[in-house]
Amino acid sequence: MLLAIDTSTGTSVAVVDRDRGSGDLRCLAETGTDDTMRHAEVIGDFIRDALADAGVRPSGLSGVAGGMGPGPFTGLRVGIAAARTFALGIRRPFVPVVSHDAIAWAWYRDGGSGPLQVVTDARRREFAVSGYDGLDDELLPRRTGGPQLAPRDDVPATTGARLDATIVPARAIGMLAELAFSAGRLPLAGQAPLYLRAPDVTPSAGKRVLQ
Amino acid sequence: MNRDAPLVLGIETSCDETGVGIVRGTELLANVIASSMDEHARYGGVVPEVAARAHLEALGPAITAALAEARVELDDLDAVAVTSGPGLAGALMVGVGAAKALALSIDRPIYAVNHLVGHVGADLLDDERPLETPTVALLVSGGHTSLLLVRDLVSDVELLGETIDDAAGEAFDKVARLLGLPYPGGPEVDRAAVGGDPAAIRFPRGLTQPKDLLAHRYDFSFSGLKTAVARWVEQREAAGEPVPLADVAASFREAVVDVLVGKAIGACAELGVPRLLLGGGVVANARLRQVAEERADAAGVALRIPPLSLCTDNGAMIAALGAQLVMAGHAPSALGFGADSTLPVTEIQV
Numbered sequence: 416m417l418l419a420i421d422t423s424t425g426t427s428v429a430v431v432d433r434d435r436g437s438g439d440l441r442c443l444a445e446t447g448t449d450d451t452m453r454h455a456e457v458i459g460d461f462i463r464d465a466l467a468d469a470g471v472r473p474s475g476l477s478g479v480a481g482g483m484g485p486g487p488f489t490g491l492r493v494g495i496a497a498a499r500t501f502a503l504g505i506r507r508p509f510v511p512v513v514s515h516d517a518i519a520w521a522w523y524r525d526g527g528s529g530p531l532q533v534v535t536d537a538r539r540r541e542f543a544v545s546g547y548d549g550l551d552d553e554l555l556p557r558r559t560g561g562p563q564l565a566p567r568d569d570v571p572a573t574t575g576a577r578l579d580a581t582i583v584p585a586r587a588i589g590m591l592a593e594l595a596f597s598a599g600r601l602p603l604a605g606q607a608p609l610y611l612r613a614p615d616v617t618p619s620a621g622k623r624v625l626q
Numbered sequence: 627m628n629r630d631a632p633l634v635l636g637i638e639t640s641c642d643e644t645g646v647g648i649v650r651g652t653e654l655l656a657n658v659i660a661s662s663m664d665e666h667a668r669y670g671g672v673v674p675e676v677a678a679r680a681h682l683e684a685l686g687p688a689i690t691a692a693l694a695e696a697r698v699e700l701d702d703l704d705a706v707a708v709t710s711g712p713g714l715a716g717a718l719m720v721g722v723g724a725a726k727a728l729a730l731s732i733d734r735p736i737y738a739v740n741h742l743v744g745h746v747g748a749d750l751l752d753d754e755r756p757l758e759t760p761t762v763a764l765l766v767s768g769g770h771t772s773l774l775l776v777r778d779l780v781s782d783v784e785l786l787g788e789t790i791d792d793a794a795g796e797a798f799d800k801v802a803r804l805l806g807l808p809y810p811g812g813p814e815v816d817r818a819a820v821g822g823d824p825a826a827i828r829f830p831r832g833l834t835q836p837k838d839l840l841a842h843r844y845d846f847s848f849s850g851l852k853t854a855v856a857r858w859v860e861q862r863e864a865a866g867e868p869v870p871l872a873d874v875a876a877s878f879r880e881a882v883v884d885v886l887v888g889k890a891i892g893a894c895a896e897l898g899v900p901r902l903l904l905g906g907g908v909v910a911n912a913r914l915r916q917v918a919e920e921r922a923d924a925a926g927v928a929l930r931i932p933p934l935s936l937c938t939d940n941g942a943m944i945a946a947l948g949a950q951l952v953m954a955g956h957a958p959s960a961l962g963f964g965a966d967s968t969l970p971v972t973e974i975q976v
């Protein structure tokens with residue numbers, strides 16, 4: 416049973432489980448908002464509420480899955496910080512997931528087929544874009560490109576569907592992590608957030624008046 | 627929960643130090659600080675996004691290290707405390723998100739506290755003498771320059787004044803840069819000032835003129851001073867004369883220290899509070915400590931300076947303030963608090 420958190424767009428928190436016998440994936444609770452400005456405010460209540468709705472105590476979880484982006488930095492970090500620290504607190508593994516992978520996985524599971532392009536807002540007139548061509552034998556999404564940044568008016572052409580996502584459901588993050596775990600396919604992603612952009616800095620033009 | 631000597635873990639991420647501290651009541655058990663200062667050096671100042679990224683990576687290891695240093699387990703904790711503000715919003719949010727998750731993961735209450743009041747709380751961890759109130763507190767760092775009147779640490783803190791432009795530490799950084807010295811500027815200006823004459827150049831003392839004192843009695847301003855130093859150096863260069871680095875550095879530093887200490891001691895005298903507490907990273911400046919000691923002595927003011935590791939931003943001071951709130955019977959913070967980059971000092975707990 417996993418707690419799943421994604422703040423790459425709005426804030427989404429879920430508790431998911433995989434039935435050991437049937438292998439069925441279940442979402443026990445999910446709470447979220449598409450508000451992209453209040454991640455730090457809502458994250459605590461959402462975690463508490465998701466656990467309460469699922470009737471699960473922290474010690475009943477086997478790990479924490481977290482969406483690593485891509486997404487706007489400030490909000491993205493809140494979810495990663497929360498997910499990693501919750502995992503630390505319950506002494507269970509933290510499972511990083513590429514947020515776009517979760518969107519693609521849910522789309523194929525719900526009947527989508529063929530090439531898929533997942534697109535999310537990256538601010539500054541850019542999108543974050545990933546390409547997929549389907550699910551593999553273990554039903555994990557096969558990413559063919561990205562995630563990468565593209566100008567909003569110059570997203571690479573796709574022969575398939577384009578999915579513009581405004582929310583990454585944490586249930587998909589958690590279910591994908593459960594699937595990958597039972598398929599022995601972890602890790603699904605690296606531990607580093609998918610910022611896709613170097614930090615903004617204004618290097619100083621230091622002036623040397625003395626040697 | 628143990629309300630006599632609660633075991634509290636404090637998380638501080640308001641600027642460029644990732645701090646995790648653990649206290650038991652007023653006893654310091656751990657004070658782990660990971661600084662991203664080196665990453666900012668080439669930019670000449672703290673870059674908020676660089677600081678926030680560094681917090682995210684440093685926080686988990688810092689929590690683990692603090693628990694090991696304190697020889698306690700997460701389950702032993704009575705509460706979690708975290709800085710809600712003031713500070714850099716994106717940096718604060720990392721600590722807020724992590725602290726909420728930590729508290730929920732171990733099912734403990736959370737106390738969201740004020741960073742500046744935390745600096746005052748640091749003094750509680752000095753076991754030589756207990757903190758006495760009321761006290762005036764001068765908090766000086768690269769991010770803030772504030773003068774507080776603390777009547778009661780957990781219930782009554784008043785802002786007497788603050789900088790209306792640059793923080794004092796920022797002034798050191800900017801003047802260091804224009805003198806061709808590296809970041810951070812404080813220690814570099816100190817080094818350059820060795821052997822210099824602090825009275826060689828009379829640089830302006832911001833907001834000390836009679837007309838300023840009406841509206842800004844306890845406020846500070848350092849941007850005019852920085853401009854004055856720049857102009858003085860430029861004039862020397864334009865005239866083809868050598869720039870006496872040691873004299874410039876010593877005179878600049880003297881102007882900063884003179885205003886800081888002058889206003890702080892002045893507040894003690896005018897408010898009838900014979901106690902002054904220093905806090906913030908600029909306390910590392912030996913000349914500031916020296917002048918503060920001299921003038922406090924002369925004015926009959928008891929001066930307190932916590933150890934430097936508790937003056938710079940740290941998690942132990944946040945834990946100490948959190949423990950005080952627990953001991954005073956305050957209810958935990960509601961989980962919906964956020965990062966407030968301009969949190970006023972009157973809001974001791976959010």
Ligand SMILES: [Zn+2]
Nearest residue numbers: 745767906939
């Ligand atoms: Zn500070």
